[in-house]
Every structure is written in C-alpha cells, then in structure tokens.
Amino acid sequence: MNKVIIIGGGAAGYFTAINAKENNPELDITILEKSGDVLQKVKISGGGRCNVTHACFEPKELVKFYPRGEKELLGPFHQFMTGDTFEWFDDRGIPLKIESDNRVFPEANTSQAIIDCFQKAVDNLGIKVLTNHGVNSVYQQDNKWVINTKEETFKADKLVIAAGSSKKIWELCETLDHSIIPPVPSLFTFNIKDKRLTDLLGTSVPNATVKLVGTNLETSGPLLITHWGMSGPAVLKLSAFGARILAEKNYQYNVEVNWLSRSTNQIVNVLQNLKKKEPRKTIILKSPFEDISKRLWERFVLYSHIKETQNWADLSNKQIESLANELTKGVYNANGRTTFKDEFVTAGGIDLKEINFKRFESKLHKNLFIVGEVLNIDAVTGGFNFQNAWTGGFITAKALAEN
Template sequence: MTKLKIGIVGAGASGYFAAIHAAGPDTEVTILEKTSKSLSKVKISGGGRCNVTHAAFEVSKLVKNYPRGEKFLKKVFQHFSVKNTVDWFESRSVPLKVESDGRMFPVSDQSQSVIDALQKEANHLGIKLMFNFGLESINVEKGQFKIQSKDKTLVFDRLIVCTGGSPKVDGFNFLQKLGHSINPPVPSLFTFNTPQEPIRQLMGISVPDAHVRLEGTKMSYRGPLLITHWGISGPAVLKLSAFGAQWLYEKNYKAKAHIRWNHEWTEESLISNLQNFKNQHPKKKIAGNPLFGLPQRLWLHLTEKSEIFPDSIWQNIAKKQFHKLVQNLFCYIVTIEGKTTFKEEFVTAGGVKLEEVNPETMESKLINGLFFAGEVLDIDGITGGFNFQAAWSTGYLAGKNAKH
C-alpha cells in the first residue's frame, strides 16, 4: 500500500506539532524549512526559557487573550486545550510550572527542553526534515500539491502551511495565487514611542498595575507599565498594542494614551485620600513625600507637571494645583508618535482570512487537502504563551485531519 505523502511548510512550533500528529503507519511526513535551522523562535522565546502556554484552563477565558481569532479559536480549543498541551509535554519529560502571572514555562527554564521533546518525537516517528528549501510556488494538479523551490520539485497528497507571520503582504503571495484571501499584516506587540514627552527622562521606572487607554476608543489594558528611553512599555502597553494593532496602524501610530497610575483608583478616592493627607499633614512638603506607593522620581514629575513648587507644603496648595495633581494621577496623557517593535518577539496581525478555513479541521474551504496552522492565519495573541498555545492547537488539528 502506498503511503499518503504529507508536506509541511515551516519548521516552527506549529509545523513540528502538525508533523508529529500527521505521522502514522500510513503516512510519510516531510517538513520543508527555508532556513538552516528549525524551531528558532522557540529557542529565543521568553528570554530563552520558552513560554509554552498560559494557565487559562477554561476556553472562555483563554480566547479573550486573542485580539484576532477569538470565535475561530473557541472551536479549535475544544479539540486541543491548554490541559492537552501540558499533558503532552509532561508525558514527554518536560514538566511545566506556572508563574505568578499565569505564564507557563518548563521547570528547567530552558527552551532547549521543549525543542528536544519535539525533535525526539519527530525522529521517533520518522519525520523527514529538509532544510534550505526556499518555497517558490505551489500548484495543485490532479488533487496533488506540486511544491517548487529553485532546484527541486516535490509532490504531496496533502499540504500543511505553517510558514508563520510575515511583515509584508508579499510573504503570502504563494497563497494568494492559490486563491486564498489575506488580511494585510500589521505589527502587533510594540512599545509606544513618546519622543516629545518629558516622561522619557524617568526611564527605568515602573508601576505594577497601571491602566492604559487609547484616547477616542474603548480599548484599554491594565498591568505593569514601564517607562523606557523610547516612551512607555511593559505588559499593559504591549497587550494594548495587540488589541489596537489595526487602529494604530490606520492612525500611522499617532495617538494619545491616557494613563491611570493605579488601576484601582477612582477620581473620588484620589480626591478624598489627598484631602485627608492634607488635613493630617498640613506642613509636609508635597513634592518630597510620595503618596500611594509611587516611585519618588515619578511623584516628583507629577507634582512638577501640576505646577507645584519643590518647597510647597500641603496647607498652601491652590485649588488649581490640587485638581491638576488629581488629573495627572488619574488621567496622565501622553502623545504617541511611532512604535518600537521587539525583533525577537515579532508578531504580526494579519494572514489567511479565517472564514476560508474550517476551525474543526484547519482545512482550507477552497482547496481540498490544503491545511493551515499557526501564525500564517489571521490569529494573534497577546504576550504570555498565547501564540504558542494557538500553534500547538492548530498544529494538532491540521496534522490529525491531514492524514485522513
């Protein structure tokens, strides 16, 4: 009996996982990789520790972390969930641990543990790997896929595309030629550059639970915020950049962000707390005594911005200064002009339109035998292991269904 030939384009997380689940006694699986390395993103992710997944074990909670693809992934995750990911790696001697923010890493704190498990499984299943295979075209002929590189032509019965995201729409040309529609890629996960803002002088300062909102939208996020040489960063900003990726792209990365330095504050609670402090310590210097656990340098900056002199004491604060201080604590406005993308964590929003793919199988609705997995699809998660979880789940489904 001739074996079903399955080709997988891309040797990343989703490519390996698809290959492993497509392998079996009746299939011959080959991974085609354009570079000379496999799993390179796995290697460097999470600072070399590999953030395998996130401890969001309920699908309804998990899907909220995907700015694009939430409804589609709801169906995908019914087939392969976070628990399935944890079980898969742990049964292959890669125990995982949960960090305080929910991210899950190998206990070894080494991405190499994840790579070794995937490669060992692929070797055990007899999966072939072909490096330096620069894909030039795919043609469908008589229900088979003819894959062309500069010097090779290969033919497969099934094809799983796991090429990842691309910063330019040209990176999807080979799929557009097959008739698939592409949502043009735009960057996701980036810091907000604020070149004109004096806040940049406070680089290195962070607050643990800020609330950041994009002016003129309902888009906001809470979490740690970091002031950098470029502007503002940290999980709150990176996550907001993912949800606002398309909107910010259309605005040419020119916008305003409103910062509340502590997510829990209300305007009323701030006024009453400041008033109480003023009544109890009328002779204390305002600038010299940071309140609410804010870093000294940040508090000093907020008082300066509220036009409070360094030597002013609480009993002499004018109404206007008091209200400006409340404003700067509750709604500090920065002007965004541009972005800085993290090269090693590069994520794009955009890719193959989800309405052209079956979420139960990952098969193309346009071409029988063509499957997709990972970031080549118009799916992206915020930081925290969500992009890898989407890669494992879509890879699993694509591989499992390609062999039938």
C-alpha cells in the same frame, strides 16, 4: 501510503507533524524549511526560555487574549487546551512550570528543552526535515499537490502551510485564491518623548490603565517606563488590540494613562485627607501611593504646578484637581513604535472566513491545511501565540491522520 508535505519548520509545523505521525504511523511526512535552521522562533521565545503557553484553563477566558481569532478559536480550544499542552509535554519528559505572572515555561528553564523534545520526536518517528528548501510555487495536478523548491519538486496527497507570518508565503497563498488581510505590526511599545518621563528608565507601576484617546480601547496591567517611552503588558496589550487603528493613524496618537487604575474622585479624596492629616509635611518628599515611586511622584507634583517647598496645608483645590488628573488621566503624545524584543508579531494573514476550524482546512481546497501565524490570528504577549500553534497543530494532525 499518504504523502504529507508541511511548509514551515517552526512550532506549528513540528507539532503538526509529530501528532499526525503518532496518530497514523503510515503517513509519509516531510517538513520543508526555507532557512538553514529550524525552530528559531522557539529558540528566542521568552528570552531564550520558551514561553510555552499561559496558565488560563477556560476556553471562554483564553480567547479574550486574541485580538484576532477570538471567535474562531473557541471551538478548537475545547478540543486542545492549555491543560492538554501541559500533559503533552509532560508525557515526553518535559514538565512545565507556572510563573507568578501565569506565563508557562519548561522546568528546565531553557527553550532548548522544547527544541530537543521536537527533534527527538521527529527522529524517532522518521519524519524528514529538509532545510534550505524555500517553496517557490504550489499547485494542484491530478488530485495531488505539487510543491516546487529550488532544490527539487515534491508531490503530496495533503499539504500543510505552517510557515508563520511571511510575505512570500502569503503571496503563495494568494496564488491558491486565498484572501490576505494586509499585515500590520502588533505587540510594540510606544515611542513617547515627554519631560514627565525623562530619566525615569526602569520605573514601573504594577497596575496602570492605558487608553487610546478617541476610542473605546483600554487595557490594564503593569506599565514600564523605558528610554524610548512606555512598555510593559498594559502597553503591549493595547498595541495588539489597537494594531489596525494605530497603523491607520500612522503611529501618531495620544494615550491617556491612569497610573493607579483608580477614579479621579478617589484620588481627590486621598489628597484632601492628606491635606487635613499631614498639613505641615512637604508634598514632594514622599509619595502617598505605594505603587508610585518617589521619583515619579516628584514629576507629577511639579507638573501640577506645585512648588518643591509647598506643604499639604498650602495645597489649593485647583492644585489637588490638577494632581489627581495627572495621576488618573494624564495624556501623552506617542510618535512611532518600537518592536518588542525580538518577537515581531503581525496582525494580518489569511482571511479566517476561508478556513474550516473544525479541521484547520481550507474551504477553497480539499487537503490543504493552514495553521499558525500565517492565519489572521495573533495574541497578546504571554505564551498565547504558541498555544494557538499547539491547538491548530493538534487538530490539523487529527485531520491528516484520517485515511
């Protein structure tokens, strides 16, 4: 009987174990989890509802959401994709639903449904789960893997590392000669103190374009003003794709915001038309753009040196240009970052060049498999990191099931 040890009692570890045992019931599988609890990240994901995946069904489109791992995941996504995730959970009595922003959740609307599904499966399949079994060392001896924990020593024919982004696990992988790309934070909001944003907590726009000044990096999507600065999908996406650049800048940087995702010339034309059509109306009283709230509009007007009492007829060309620039290319200084909710994500991990992605197997050691966020793979928010876990776990399981 082949003995398999899986380090990590999270989403990737459980998914790997369940699929491997279903593919080959003869496997003897044990999951080792360092803490007293398992599946904690699943529990808090999506505000406690578990954002299982994202409703993107084309591999070439799906990989674009991964700042690191885009090239490597294309092949794996052709093997196990979003639609397969829907089918996998549906077959186990956990139907999924697509929400308006294309995030996918269990119909039960609670992460406990996913946790219960996994726990039921490991119980039915006879997979052992040992908590409080932090791994201290791993090495090979006589074609076997030797895994030492504080509690006991295990020997295995095949070893899976699925412990997420953990400094201790990365150090463990370095003892196996794997290279670690130094981790830096990803998925964070921008700390911005600017009088244009003061007291506008909760104000949002549906489609802003945010650019990192001095680079070609820009992203679009909803933007939210918070008490510490800016958040929302557009900002989080930029933080993910710019993770390494922002770390190098020590989180001191400028962002340019196009609040309407329209050209400056288009906005100038709108403002000039308003000057002709509504000459006697007071500029500050009403936003002419449905995506810009009255309070936000007031800030932009005043910041463009337009008086509170000024009418459209009195608007100079210089003021029109200033207001159009404020709406389409306003620059904000960011100083620091704030972690997005409880879902701390890092850019970094095991160098992807050292992994065979047809099997998620180490190129350095036969029968060593590495899956999930321990690899230098990460994604924007929206269920993509879980899809990486499901895909990697499924492919690893197929490789484990081979005799």
